[in-house]
Structure formats: C-alpha cells, structure tokens
Amino acid sequence: MFAQDAPATSTPAASDWRAVSPENLLVIDTNRGRILVEMAPEAAPLHVERMRVLARRAFFDGIVFHRVIDLFMAQTGDPLGNGEGQSPYPDLTAEFTFRRGPETPFTPVAEPAGSMLGFMNSLPIQTQPTALMPTTADGKVHGWGTYCPGVAGMARGDAPDSANSQFFLMRQPYPALDKRYTIWGRVVSGLDVVRAIKTGDPANNGMVPSEPDIMTRVRVAVDLPVEERPVVQVLDTGSATFRTLAEAARQARGADFSICDIDLPVQVSGPPAPAA
Numbered sequence: 063m064f065a066q067d068a069p070a071t072s073t074p075a076a077s078d079w080r081a082v083s084p085e086n087l088l089v090i091d092t093n094r095g096r097i098l099v100e101m102a103p104e105a106a107p108l109h110v111e112r113m114r115v116l117a118r119r120a121f122f123d124g125i126v127f128h129r130v131i132d133l134f135m136a137q138t139g140d141p142l143g144n145g146e147g148q149s150p151y152p153d154l155t156a157e158f159t160f161r162r163g164p165e166t167p168f169t170p171v172a173e174p175a176g177s178m179l180g181f182m183n184s185l186p187i188q189t190q191p192t193a194l195m196p197t198t199a200d201g202k203v204h205g206w207g208t209y210c211p212g213v214a215g216m217a218r219g220d221a222p223d224s225a226n227s228q229f230f231l232m233r234q235p236y237p238a239l240d241k242r243y244t245i246w247g248r249v250v251s252g253l254d255v256v257r258a259i260k261t262g263d264p265a266n267n268g269m270v271p272s273e274p275d276i277m278t279r280v281r282v283a284v285d286l287p288v289e290e291r292p293v294v295q296v297l298d299t300g301s302a303t304f305r306t307l308a309e310a311a312r313q314a315r316g317a318d319f320s321i322c323d324i325d326l327p328v329q330v331s332g333p334p335a336p337a338a
Contacts (some may be wrong), residue, residue: 074297074301074303074327075303077301078297078298078301078302078303078304079295079296079297079298079329080183080295080296080297080298080299081293081294081295082100082184082250082294082295082296083284084282084283084284084291085114085282085283085284086100086101086102086103086110086247087099087100087101087282087283087284087292087294088100088101088113088117088247088280088281088282088283089279089280089281089282089283089286089292090122090252090277090280091277091278091279091280091335091336091338092127092255092259092275092276092277092278092338093275093276093278093338094255094258094259094275094338095252095254095255095258095335095338096251096252096255096292096335097231097249097251097252097255097256098249098250098251098252098292098294098330099214099231099247099248099249099250100183100184100185100247100248100250100294100296101113101114101214101246101247102182102183102185102207102245102246102247102248104160104166104167104182104183105157105160105182105185105187105205105206105207105245105246106157106160106216106244106245106246107157108154108155108157109154109157109216109225109244109246110246110247112149112151112154112226112227113229113246113247114282115151116139116149116151116227116280117280117281117282117285118281118282118285120279120280121141121149121227121280122138122139122227122277122280123277123278123279123280124276124277124278125138125139125140125141125143125276125277126138126140126143126270126274126275126276126277127259127260127270127274127275127276127277128140128143128144128145128262128269128270128274129145129230129262129267129268129269129270130259130260130261130262130268130270130274130275131233131261131262131264131267131268132233132261133233133234134232134233134234134236134268135215135230135231135232135233135236136230136231136233136256136259137217137228137229137230137268138228138229138230138277139217139227139228139229140227140228141227143274144269145228145269147227147228148226148227148228149226149227151226151227152226153221153223153224153225153226154216154223154225154226154244155223156218156222156223156225156244157244157246158206158222158241158242158243158244159204159205159206159241160204160205160206161200161202161203161204161205162182162187162189162190162202162203162204162205163195163200163201163202164192164195164201166182166202166205167182167183167299168180168181168182168187168189168192168205169181169299169300169304170192171308171312171321171324172312172319172321173191176190176191177189177190177191178190178191178192179208179321180299180321181299181321181324181326182205183296183299184248184250184296184326185207185213185245185247185248186207186208186210186213186248186321186322186324187205187206187207187208188205188206188208188240188321189203189204189205189206190203190204190205191203206240206241206245207240207245208237208240208245208321208322209232209235209236209237209238209239209240209243209245210232210235210248210320210321210322211232211233211234211235211249211253211322212231212232212248212249212250212253212256213231213232213245213247213248213249214229214230214231214232214245214246214247214248214249215229215230215232215239215243215244215245215246216228216229216230216243216244216246217229217230217243218243218244225243225244229246231249231256232256233256233257235320235322250294250296250326250328251294251328251330259275260273260274260275262274278336278338279336289333290332290333291332291333292330292331292332292333292335293330293331293332294328294329294330295328295329295330295331296326296327296328297326297327297328299326304326307324307325307327308324311323311324311325
C-alpha cells in the first residue's frame with residue numbers, strides 16, 4: 063500500500079521501514095473507507111494537539127465532508143455541516159512556517175536556488191538551506207510544508223489566526239496554498255478514499271448539496287485498543303532505497319520535477335477497518 067497508490071521502483075528491505083508513532087497517527091474511518099494521516103508536530107504543534115484533543119473527545123464522529131472540489135481537496139470538521147461551524151475551543155495561532163534545526167528529521171531531494179526540497183518524515187517540505195543555520199540566532203532556518211496530494215491542512219477564515227476544527231485533505235497538488243494555510247500532516251494510506259469522497263457543486267464553491275460522505279469515527283491510534291490499532295510503516299527517507307526512488311522520480315520528470323512526484327511506499331498491518 064502506498065501513500066499515493068503508486069508502485070515503488072524497488073522492494074525495500076526490512077531495515078528500510080520507519081514505524082509511524084501511534085501518538086502521531088490519526089485514524090479517520092469514513093463511509094468510503096479508512097484514511098490514515100501521519101501528523102507532523104514538528105511543523106504545527108498547536109494544530110496537531112488540537113486534532114488530538116478533538117479526536118479524543120469524539121468531536122469529529124458523524125461530521126460530514128461538506129465541501130469537496132475535484133482536483134483540489136475534501137473539507138470537513140464542521141459540526142454544522144455548512145462551513146460556518148467550529149469546535150468550542152479558541153481559534154488557533156497560524157503555523158504557516160516552522161523553524162528547522164539540526165535535530166529536525168529532514169532528507170533533501172533537490173536544491174533549487176536559495177532553498178531545499180525534501181521530506182520531514184512523510185511530509186514534503188521546502189526550507190531555507192541548511193548552510194544558513196550557523197548564521198541565525200537560534201541555529202535554525204525557516205521551513206514550510208507544501209501542498210502535495212494527501213497533505214492535511216487547516217481551513218480558516220480571512221484572518222490568519224482563525225483555524226479551529228475544520229480541515230481539508232488534498233486530492234491533488236495545489237502549491238498556491240503553501241505558507242497560507244497551516245499544514246499539520248499527510249495521508250499515508252487511503253488517498254484513494256479521499257479521492258472517492260463525493261464532490262460538491264462547482265457553482266457553489268464545492269458545497270455538497272445532499273447526502274455528503276461522513277466521518278464515522280476519528281481516533282488517535284494510540285488511544286485505540288491494541289487489537290484494533292493499525293500499524294503503519296513508511297519508507298525511511300534516510301535509506302538507500304529512498305534515495306534510489308527519489309532519483310528515479312527526478313530522472314523521469316526532468317525539468318518538470320516536483321517533490322509531489324515522489325510517492326513514499328507504506329505498509330499497513332493490523333486489524334481491518336470496521337465496516338462503515
């Protein structure tokens with residue numbers, strides 16, 4: 063099983079896999095199937111903690127995908143189902159960028175002028191060059207996630223600090239959102255489910271007019287009983303197998319290469335998702 067439902071170019075060895083922490087794995091069960099999101103507290107600690115809090119309070123259970131646009135994204139997290147609702151908690155301070163230090167997990171795959179592209183665990187990011195770290199006051203540089211397929215972002219109003227409980231999952235790449243909406247994770251399994259969610263009316267900003275798809279249950283994996291908990295392994299971006307995969311993608315795309323062209327192989331084991 064793969065993050066973007068595409069085959070790998072080689073078979074990883076057992077040592078090439080990285081286990082996703084159950085504390086950072088959001089299990090989204092829907093009437094269409096299961097979506098697994100690896101959350102990225104290194105990029106957006108406030109937003110990841112909000113997702114954990116809401117999942118632990120069963121806030122998302124029964125909430126619909128109220129706004130879904132093909133070739134773009136699927137939005138949910140609104141208890142009213144009309145784009146106007148939110149949780150009872152305060153709005154969040156935007157986390158459009160983060161500070162990357164030497165301790166931050168990061169594997170570069172390309173170095174366009176003045177920046178670096180790579181992966182922070184399963185999250186595709188762009189960042190200032192590592193070489194700048196010794197010149198900054200905190201020894202870190204700016205980084206930000208990029209909106210590739212499967213990336214999870216927070217919806218908000220006009221004000222930057224207005225994200226609350228509504229979020230969206232990308233169906234296709236959309237880099238125009240970079241540094242404008244907080245990224246808090248990425249789908250590592252179930253992108254096919256995201257793309258199968260019922261789309262809305264293009265004439266009404268993608269609002270789903272009737273019978274929208276629904277999140278039946280959302281939990282942090284660590285909170286599930288062991289016998290119900292999925293176990294997820296992602297190809298370690300520090301492995302030689304990943305370097306081979308990334309180079310193959312760069313060679314295939316040439317001048318048109320994007321970090322979104324790299325699909326990370328994923329293995330999911332454990333019990334099946336409950337019936338919708």
